[in-house]
Amino acid sequence: MITKIQLCIQMRSGTELWLDEDRIRRIQSLLENIESSKFLNIDGQTINTADIVGIFDAKTMAELVRRKNGEHLCKHGVWHKRGDVCDCRPIPEDQTPERLSLSNDQEKNIEKIKEMTRILIEDNKSKSIKINPAYQKGSNKS
Numbered sequence: 001m002i003t004k005i006q007l008c009i010q011m012r013s014g015t016e017l018w019l020d021e022d023r024i025r026r027i028q029s030l031l032e033n034i035e036s037s038k039f040l041n042i043d044g045q046t047i048n049t050a051d052i053v054g055i056f057d058a059k060t061m062a063e064l065v066r067r068k069n070g071e072h073l074c075k076h077g078v079w080h081k082r083g084d085v086c087d088c089r090p091i092p093e094d095q096t097p098e099r100l101s102l103s104n105d106q107e108k109n110i111e112k113i114k115e116m117t118r119i120l121i122e123d124n125k126s127k128s129i130k131i132n133p134a135y136q137k138g139s140n141k142s
């Protein structure tokens with residue numbers, strides 16, 4: 001069984017009229033072409049087009065219900081209950097948990113330590129060359 005898409009005509013009174021998409025499309029084109037309000041017969045019910053708030057899809061109507069219940073959609077696209085404060089935190093994809101635990105200062109310190117270590121190694125190499133010329137000969141193979 002194919003489930004037809006339904007849309008909702010919402011009335012100023014709060015009444016919701018759910019109709020199949022093809023019927024809604026016909027009503028929409030009618031509404032776009034009338035210049036003054038009109039009474040429409042929908043399944044034996046009469047509505048005044050002046051009292052139509054809008055025509056909405058199921059997603060919009062579901063969001064409306066949530067908002068009526070006090071829920072709010074935060075900037076991360078998550079619904080929160082009434083009174084709840086958003087605690088959603090975006091997790092950057094390229095950061096591992098270890099990297100996340102390092103502050104910028106810590107990162108800078110690590111870079112400094114790496115640089116100091118490199119200088120010490122270079123320094124030791126040149127010293128060992130001076131102290132022991134034989135070492136230089138021996139290491140030439142590489």
Ligand SMILES: [Zn+2]
Nearest residue numbers: 074078086088
């Ligand atoms: Zn949130």
